[in-house]
Amino acid sequence: MQQPFSPAFQPERGCFFRFSFILVEPFGRCYNVVRHDTGQNGPTQRRFEMGKLGAGKRFHRVLFFSYLLLVIYLMLFAFGRTKQWDTYQFSFTLTSIPLWIPKHFTMDIIEIWVFSLGNLLMFVPFGALLPINFPTACGKYGRSLLFFVAGITLMEFLQMITLLGSFDVEDILINAIGFSIGFLSWKISQKMKPPGRFVLFFILSVFAFTVLSLIGAEIINTIFFR
Template sequence: MGVKLRKILVIGTILYTLLILYFLFLAFNRVEHATSQYGYTFMMIPESVPLRFPNLTDLSFSWIYNFGNIAAFIPFGVLFPLLYRTHFKKFICLFILTIFVLETLQALTFLGSFDVDDVISNTLGAMIGFCAYKIGFISKITWKSLIKSALTVVVLLIGIMGISEIIDVTLEKSERPIQGLQTLKQLTGSMPITHDLPSFTIAGEKIIPKLNLYSSEGKEIKEYKYTLDDKKEVLLYYNFGFPDHVDSNSELIIAVDGNVMLQSTEQYSPQAELINTALVTVSEITITLKGNVKLWDVGFSEM
């Protein structure tokens, strides 16, 4: 590699790294909304598969987010081996260590949370990049080798989506039927809507709840609290989002046994999200809604 090309790659790597750090710590109004009110957030149990096949007729924001979590780190798998010749094991170990440090800093500075799903997705991206490097960049770079590298990235991404689909279907078959959260004993708070459920629009998508609907309007704060009688190996399902054309300050908080599991504001999640969270032992679930936020089809199943 020529000296001039190496300088260009070094500068490009530094600039790209700074861009990624910006998105990790400063983008999406993170500084403005950083707060220690709810403590540190460490999500150590994988909550979803890395990347499923997209719905081409209705591409969701969550799929774009998951895709970006992988694709954004592919360049590192190419650039770093190009600049510093290294073996796959050493590269991946150093990369995982770095991501663990960055995710921990996000949580400790309240600029985000430690999410093991992000660690998995980011690492998959770096691995794809390293494979592309091995095929197209380790020897003489030609148009043919570049095309091979691009095809490698595409094939590996499709492979990840295929494996994710298989894992998702397998997990669904191993779970018990989903029960609405309202079937549990309610301790205090408001009651969700369970009949004649109204529809609403989030991110341009019409939402039609099936199980239940938890909502708040304007500046009103609503709290729902349920007891699970120390159920073990529970999967909690929920969808949440902030309706379109709403300017009020909105917030959703889900706490399990007094520990905040999810805290989201309008600025962080302007879209509908489908989430399932694995919980080991659960005694009590508390849901707090402020402003114009919708939480629907909240249910649980036992493994």
């Protein structure tokens, strides 16, 4: 059993340390960075205390990393990505927000619209899974969005340098909107109990924010990009 902290030992509040060492062994244990002040003018020492995760937290951690692996697979290997490009593909220009409400229904339009909507919804779960698994590092929207954007930018860069895809700032924008939908839906639903009620409120919130995002993208595109 993990011993409680004595007054001389206080948890380190730096999110980088907590986030990094939780990644070391995600499925079994978590590491707390603990600071030991040896005296008023003495050196500050750091050590690591290891504690077991509860069943609920372990399930969330497994769910997070399983979903992370799925997204990596979809971004680097799925949809015929094993066929490489001949040159680096990239786009650093934001020409529009690639979200809209379809006004005509042909197979080509529906296919493009579904792909764009999937680019949004695929990253909604991260908006909930990041703060659930890493409440200290990612409990606040700004900090969690920063972690997400850094990660998704790295994935876009990997797509480009491996010639398996392209680096596209519009994709990063859409992915970030999807993450934001997930985070806001989690914030609204997190106090709902039992779990079934939480899931229901989360799904309804995701639906509502998705519709608002489509409408908002239409308005912004009409004003600024046309």
